Amino acid sequence: MNTPARPDDIPTYEAVAQASRVLNGKAHRTPILTSRTFDELTGASVFFKPENLQRSGSFKFRGAYNAIAHLGDEERRRGVLAYSSGNHAQGIALAGQLQGVETAIVMPNNAPAVKLAATAGYGAEIIRYDPAATTREALATEIGAERGSTIIPSYDHPHVIAGQGTAGVELFEDAGPLDVLLVCLGGGGLLSGCALAAGALSPGCRVVGVEPAAADDAARSFRSGTLHTVHNPDTIADGARTPFLGRYTFHTVLDLASDIVTVTDDELIDAMGFLWERMKLVVEPTGALATAALLTGKVKAPGQRVGVLISGGNLDVKPLLRGVGR
């Protein structure tokens, strides 16, 4: 692939502001957290936005809720379909449940039981498939056509991007203008939405995406101006294993982001160690990407006001807890 065509309906800040009104009282307004120790370690004044405390355990609830809220009556009746083995699945399932819209999620047979259970627990129908026999995109398209249901993609959709941007809106509203905003980066939905928020609410703020080193498709796309792809990257940051930016997110990220940096899995584990041990927050590997960029010094911001988005906290902790007290 080279440069994807620019869609006509790329979202603007107005869409993000409207999503904030839609989500008001529906999504949690997650707090802003600070850590004296983290500030000493990095030399910056850091404001964490912990979306692991969001409903469904990640920011994905925001975009999912906003997208479902924009459906017409006929679309609502026919239901929503999504394909995801991760946080988008849980976000769609809960957002559908709260808005009285039936949801079905296409998930691979080998998806972790804990994620299947959480998604089913929010009332979604789970459609399992054999990843060796078909792709989820093909299956979702087939089922969507059969049922007439609306497919809501996990990142490349104007209402999804606008919804994710509300996390950035709240961060700027509650912490004030920032010099730098660091955002976890997989498919680019959160980064795109937050960049739109920054442009309107904190002009001049540098917006930097942080990606796993093994899944650096967006960093390479950003540097080259053409779309790069990484399939099945080997990283513990499962939420950032998306193979490429989408049509909407490619253009928004290239237009608005200041930089994209990468961190290794070992650096992610160190950042998780800080967040878990010092801030008492259960954060999943993907959720620690932005924190890791600052902790490693890959992004330096001495004396600056820095926002750090924590994207989510969904991981299976039970195997880890077997080690407690041993």
Added chain:
Amino acid sequence: MNTPARPDDIPTYEAVAQASRVLNGKAHRTPILTSRTFDELTGASVFFKPENLQRSGSFKFRGAYNAIAHLGDEERRRGVLAYSSGNHAQGIALAGQLQGVETAIVMPNNAPAVKLAATAGYGAEIIRYDPAATTREALATEIGAERGSTIIPSYDHPHVIAGQGTAGVELFEDAGPLDVLLVCLGGGGLLSGCALAAGALSPGCRVVGVEPAAADDAARSFRSGTLHTVHNPDTIADGARTPFLGRYTFHTVLDLASDIVTVTDDELIDAMGFLWERMKLVVEPTGALATAALLTGKVKAPGQRVGVLISGGNLDVKPLLRGVGR
């Protein structure tokens, strides 16, 4: 031992109210958290008070700060001594640092490196000893006499009890009156302080202590009316391995608590699983005691308003994180 003599200066609610004024702006006012899922599982309306988010990682900061704030000028100059390998050590070290009072902590040679590092990080002098050769009480008494420093015990002290009670004050102020309050129980400082708060702010509220089954000295003391002792209990709840209630806490607990229940280590691990996985909170085993009592049904409160104190979140997570993504 039988019944310890009742001290003349047992703290009252007035001491707790005064401690709230002392701690205002010094301790974090930790939030009140709720979980729809936990309410569904237990049938109650539950208000969590997460003191793992308190400064130094546990409620112990409250009592430590209040006790140091009550020292006279001469005592402040001579410094403070404490013996603890756990959360009291970190609470005293940070409270001393913030109030410009030197602190020394007597800790066993075999204390976990992570706890030594955290305590030293707050500026305390660490005095290590060989637990095979002497007891920490004997060593602390000797060093205290030599230096003229004031020993602040980890629970059996009026100002410490009053300080811990401020967590209960905040819970009642922010959540409103409760039918039941569940409190983690080791030496009884937190339970005593919270029982005083309940008596004044939520009369009729049942106050229940929760102890590890292997360290049920307080449960047996409560039932028999005489002091029972359990030395070196085998439980992962290291903060509740205290061998007995103190003079102040024995009488306050027997006077004011409604009941004491126990939970097993396996039940603690389950409760930690809920708090980590669903609420994204890193809680240490002792911190999950009260949650476990409700989750197991050992305390039943259908349709009632229940407060659950989470005492702390200090544990070494780095070994656990080695299992992430594997």
